[in-house]
Amino acid sequence: MTQTLLVNKSDFADVALVSTDEAPLADGFIRVSVGPWALTSNNITYMAVGEQIGYWKFFEPKAYGINMDGFGRMPVWGYAEVTESNCEGVSVGTMIYGFLPITQSFDMKPVKLTPLGFQDGNDHRTALHPVYNGYTFIENDPSFAAHRDLQPVLRPLFTTSFLIDDLLADESFFGAEQVLLLSASSKTAMGTAYCLKQRGNIKVAGLTSEGNKAFTQDTGFYDDVYTYDTITDMNPDVKTVVVDMAGNGKVMATVYEHFEENILYNCMVGKSHWDGAPPRTPKLGAPPVMFFAPDRVKIRMKKWGGEGFAKNLAALWLPFCETAKDWLSLEESHEVTDLLKTYKDFLDGNASPAKGYLFKI
Template sequence: MHRILVDQQKITQTQMDEVPSAELQPGEARLTLESFALTANNVTYAASGFAIGYWKFFPTGVAGQGLVPVWGVAKVTESRADELPEGTRLYGFYPMSESIVITPQVSSRGNVTDIVEHRRELPAVYNSYVPVGDTTPEQDHIRAILQPLLATSYLISDWLADNDRFGAEQIIVGSASSKTGLGLCKYLAEDTDRSYKIVGLTSERNRSFVEGLGACDTVLTYDQIADIPALSSVYVDMSGNAQVKAALHAHLGADLKHSAAVGISHWDAFNPAVELEGVKPEFFFAPAQIAKRRDEWGPGEIDRRIGEAFMRLAEEAATWMEVKVHDGLDKAPAIYATLAEGTSNPAEGHVIRL
């Protein structure tokens, strides 16, 4: 079995590795990946692998080397679990690898949870796999690229509404060209009665792309932070760029009511030791908002709303995103490198087909 190992300290360094396929034990099933997406989300997984625990999902047995999680579709090609027959296709959270062995538990609704011991204490949303039946490759690709990102976008918008947007008159979205960032802008813009403004921050290279999406009231580049109006604000940071965050905190001062850290797409500019003026940034963890809403709304409701929100934006994805399909696991390192180096095109979505 081939897999892509990533240096846990130097996350741009990858290597193809081959290990023997493990013999299945009773109650286990082998899932062979058909395709998976690569996005800036995967860079955040690697950059926060120790802090949040993403390296724990798929242990490699190799010191200093990790498997970056990806979202995609796999088929059950071998099973010693009575509840999970061979041929079942599942969408979910996988390693950057050709296959994975899971210990499945199947619910009455048909959803599959990997209950292997080392994953039991990790967030449940990442351990759940959804049967997808006979979906088309195009459907699989869009889902793998956008659903995890847009789910986070929707949950941020829900969390902001849940907190009355901290009384902000403007919401500033850092790295607005990222798919999570643009998704948030679009979900916020759905509120046609809103009294707040949406400000997108991005690079000069991606400014026209963000402006063309039409979801922001204003789009500014990172060197235009001084042009942001001095209004009560919330900053939602997808990039983790310490210099940008420090400049924005200094510019807004007491007007910045909340600073939310979501992603680390600018992982090489991330520096939590940088002193910031005003409010202390707080990490937004999507599974926590899911758990809160499940307690408040009952099982299934938040999942239904996330699904509906995803479909609304997925239907228009063809107007702004070109899906690029790359054949073979060996193509993954080069695509991952462009994402980690920040040179990828935001108008493209990348899929590795095995």
């Protein structure tokens, strides 16, 4: 038997833990034991945009023999260990990293095998984005040598941070004097602020909630930190690029009303305020442009090549991980009750930005 967590796609607070029998492993497949993996707001956003971008399709319960209409599986990033193998070239005991369902174990069909990893060629996944279908053999990839515990929490987010910083610098900050990050306490925002700060040629401001202000300030990644109810304290004459991790229509409307045409670019990255109304097209100021990390990866891979990309990313990733000991404490639990409580905290906006939550059920 294996346990898996299902979420009602039209009411994320409604979850079900179901147990299913494990069928004999098919030819060409591997079975993996899942975890530890990380939970952050990014995973809630995968569900919030699940229909639009297709995140529900990766681990669609029906494709794994689980029938519960209206329910889906929230994807997470983390590690898994191969426990059974009917696939030549992948042996039992191998540790992998990639996109996972919240479950105890599941089966994958490795294709396009290289010494560094494989793609899951399971039928229902072949039409989905390859970035999310790729799995890394962590012992063979030098980028997993350090900070192994931190990687599930920060790796998928920091890659996005690095790419946003790269885009803004590549465009000479669209002529702006400052970058203003919304949901400044989020890990994706902090990674972006960290990268921007290293450049030293642009002011970095953050917008966050009152309860997360002190934490955000204490990281030292921002020149200034404001709260959602002090937006009008900012100087409206400063030419500004917005990086929006919050996706909160009300907050964004106030930001536009305040800066008007001085918003020169709005990089729409996330929706950590997942249940708020989405931002509307502004009367004045540059309209939002959606940022999808895999698209930017493609552009940079073409220009830098795989090795160049890895080298440029590592130059910022490793020192960023070093900073984490000052602002992030990791907690790992194998208890379903802890998982359900933390999941609810993320839904309600009560999870601590100072914690990295790891699970294995």
